[in-house]
Amino acid sequence: MAVLVATPRSRALGFGLRAARKARNLSLRQLGRVIGVAAQEISHWEAGTRVPKVEQVGLLLGALRVEPAEWKRLLALAENAREPNWVEPAKVPELAAFIEYERTTSTVINWEPLLVPGIFQTTDYTRALFAAEGLKPEEVEERVAIRVRRRGLLRGSDPLNYVVFIGEGALRGGVGGSRIMVAQLAHLVAVSLWSNVSLRVLPVALGCHPGLFGPFAILDFWNLPSIVHLEGYRGSAYLYDDREVADYRAAVRRMRGLALAEPESRAFIQGVIAELEA
Structure with a gap:
């Protein structure tokens, strides 16, 4: 079972993922169908209470057609999301x-x-x-x-x-x-x-x-x-x-x-x- 985290980086990652999804006018359910992940799990990612795997973040960012600079920033957050500070x-x-x-x-x-x-x-x-x-x-x-x-x-x-x-x-x-x-x-x-x-x-x-x-x-x-x-x-x-x-x-x-x-x-x-x- 995924562990709740809510570290500063995981929450910042969640802010970015939510902004990218809303920029494409997609609901959690719609995005979930695109990448094959439950809407509730994506909701946890956006809240920062769970951390997706780096490859899941890459899949999501690709589906949302995120710009390269923001893609790089969000991947870096995902890679270190469990660090407390x-x-x-x-x-x-x-x-x-x-x-x-x-x-x-x-x-x-x-x-x-x-x-x-x-x-x-x-x-x-x-x-x-x-x-x-x-x-x-x-x-x-x-x-x-x-x-x-x-x-x-x-x-x-x-x-x-x-x-x-x-x-x-x-x-x-x-x-x-x-x-x-x-x-x-x-x-x-x-x-x-x-x-x-x-x-x-x-x-x-x-x-x-x-x-x-x-x-x-x-x-x-x-x-x-x-x-x-x-x-x-x-x-x-x-x-x-x-x-x-x-x-x-x-x-x-x-x-x-x-x-x-x-x-x-x-x-x-x-x-x-x-x-x-x-």
């Missing part, structure tokens, strides 16, 4: 995979010491951030569009629950200049009032705490194991090992005990806005 480059297909993780979560717990979390970024802030990296205008706009799609997860009939701890350095980072930062901080104050968002600030004066070692997000799911996402300058990592996830939960507990309460956090951000407008 995953390091990936910061390329658009992988960023799209993160959006799918985020879309299927029940709750995200995010710590950002130096930048405003992507899902809360204004368009001007995002554009200034990536333009400063020297990206081509079309690449900048592609990343802006990704941020806009992510923001949609926070609204609607079933919004994402988002718990964010943000460092004082992110509030004073100066991305894009004072005008852009004032608008960005005002947006943070506004979203912090939403019932599905909890936003708390960790001032520099607190001294040492686990968050000083870098940003991270814990992604919790309704019916699958949690994943920790570590975002770096030119890539990301996903941690799936139970002990590592537990360590990051312990870090959150310490930071929750140190962070300003939500009303105090809003007042702190409004104080930074007043300083920028002075």
Whole structure:
């Protein structure tokens, strides 16, 4: 009997397989008839809870006429799908995979010491951030569009629950200049009032705490194991090992005990806005 896995790679593989199937307007049953596999088994593959054999992935990708670059990417995921952790480059297909993780979560717990979390970024802030990296205008706009799609997860009939701890350095980072930062901080104050968002600030004066070692997000799911996402300058990592996830939960507990309460956090951000407008 197939073993349930749901590792970061197996879920990313599933996202890609589902997108390829939907691009051909095929149901699970229709695709199953084409490749000779039960629809329920393909459903498990797309959920990432079972891993198909590499030759099965090749057969499926051939039936769906997947482009060579995406074919290569998905086969690589299939070959290593049972590995518990995953390091990936910061390329658009992988960023799209993160959006799918985020879309299927029940709750995200995010710590950002130096930048405003992507899902809360204004368009001007995002554009200034990536333009400063020297990206081509079309690449900048592609990343802006990704941020806009992510923001949609926070609204609607079933919004994402988002718990964010943000460092004082992110509030004073100066991305894009004072005008852009004032608008960005005002947006943070506004979203912090939403019932599905909890936003708390960790001032520099607190001294040492686990968050000083870098940003991270814990992604919790309704019916699958949690994943920790570590975002770096030119890539990301996903941690799936139970002990590592537990360590990051312990870090959150310490930071929750140190962070300003939500009303105090809003007042702190409004104080930074007043300083920028002075």
